[in-house]
Amino acid sequence: MGRREATLDFVQKCRAAASAEDIARFLFAEMEACGIRYVACASHVDPLKPPTGAVAIVNYPHPWLVWFSDKKYANRDPIFFGAHNALLPFWWEEFVVQYDLARDQRRILNEAAECGLRKGLTIPIHSPGALPASCSLVPGPDGIDPLIVPDLQLMAFHAHEEARLRATGETRTPVVLTKRQKECLALAARGKSDPLIADILGIKTATAKHTIEHARARYGVSSRIQAIMFAYLDGTLTLSDLAD
């Protein structure tokens, strides 16, 4: 099987996987086949005490995880910061050169290197509504084939998403708002009152109120603010919708 076929096969297996544990097993095996020694495809949280809904597919050396957890490094890990601010994968070695890291952050990287976590590659993962996450990969002694980086990315995205859906109990059905619901919610997000929204759109106040209520119900949440947040996170509303 060629690399691309194996990658697509992996994606299918993740979709069909019964549990997050199965996805972890598949990911470790597939990454090993790609020459990857260590994998951390995870939400940016304490890997030993992940909160509900977090993804934690990690096979880093256990002593490092204990140390990372004890020291509460999830709050300071520079690689997490890097992943927050990047869309494309980056090598740790180049990241260190480009960013002005604080001393304690350099120490974290040095300590990780002592545990065998060095010369890694981090794939940022930005998933609507999900905790910030990334997939860090540490190649084995033979390195990795430069041509398979897109495959690594594809596998990381799918493993994370499927594991996240299983961790949160979310379904894949997206919420779709009507044009009118979106307009009303966007105006509400800008702090407009129902009468003002009605005025702007040329509708009755009661209609504006009901439209927003329906949008809220579609997200299955109990407040307008929550509906606005969900709509922003899933991309229904964008930052430009919220700006005056």
Add this chain to the structure above:
Amino acid sequence: MIQIITRDNRRLFHHALMEMHRQRKQVFIDRMHWRLSESMGLEIDEFDNEEAMYLIDVDANGDVQQSARLLPTLSPHLMSEVFAKLCDDGPPRSARVWEASRFCPAPTIAKGAPRRELLARMIAGILETSILFGIEKVSFVAGAALAPLAAQAGWNVCALGPKQRMGRERLIAMLADVTSDGLAAVRQRARLTGPVTRFADAGLARAA
């Protein structure tokens, strides 16, 4: 030694390949400002795939000195997709014609004589590889810097069309014959006493 890297043995050379793509980014994008795409500090284009053959010159310390790429002309390659208009009669395409591209000296190699010596070595490496793989002709597109050097290397080359300006460069498409006489002449001019290439067998390497 110039390592010949193919689909079958590339898993032995992940580090060298990674370094080659890194150097290509530093040389072609950072230094020469070619409009190529880059990701993670690597220059990789649509022709970099498992069909391509790479020649990577690695010194005794394991450092990459230079690299070049050979593409089969029956598949899409630079001359067919990007530089077709440089060829009066269309780009030559055959199982026995391969295209050489991405001649890349390491960024640390000084201009002038050191780079010319490396290029002569690479041309010898291309001829050796061609003889090993039954390639009879090698096509390539050369800019103002590469064209005269390639023409004077000692192998038999002809132009496939007139020089043309494309972007900031004047480019010419060329075709070189692969012959043992040509190899002998290239070696003599480059003062090479024997083969410069090595083709590592992935199966044997694993057994060792």
